[in-house]
Amino acid sequence: MTKSTHTPEYHRLVELLVETRRTAELTQQQVADRLGKPQSYVAKVEGAERRIDVLEFAALVKAMGSNPTALLDRLLSDLE
Amino acid sequence: MTKSTHTPEYHRLVELLVETRRTAELTQQQVADRLGKPQSYVAKVEGAERRIDVLEFAALVKAMGSNPTALLDRLLSDLE
């Protein structure tokens, strides 16, 4: 059962998210709390076990104190 | 069975996507073809019957000849 999230694009997305969280010095639990979601949610996102909705992406990035647009920009230029 | 896409945020997202497609004077079929997907895919997205993955969002917006980052920016400022 190969997940549809197991693509280079998704991996890059996830890398950026993890990097963003680490830079913000936040734990998965802290981010999860800010979102009102369980830690396993963040873990699954970062493990590419779960797709990321465009609105969830924005909420997640904001919860880490970063800018969703800027991050998307970076992702897209990395991918092209 | 209330869809999780039936929220004001999602509706605004969809509005922007439809507006973008109309402005580009493209049909759902044309956009679908560019994405290698069936027309029903685009119809479901625009009917908020389906969530939009962050990478799908980018692909979709690009397929309409528009800028994903700019559109996300617009969406987020509309929502705040």
Added chain:
DNA sequence: TAGAATTATCCCATTTGGGGATAATGTGCT
């Protein structure tokens, strides 16, 4: 208002999501 073009909906097998609990891994300390 027929006929074409465009968009919405149906169906249903398959895939994905939720989230608490627990396992695994990482980190720092002495």
Added chain:
DNA sequence: AGCACATTATCCCCAAATGGGATAATTCTA
């Protein structure tokens, strides 16, 4: 190294969402 604590990954099970071809419904256009 060995231990305690912090952090992250995985399991499980069932509800919910998705994919996409076919068809219906709606909208355009002449």
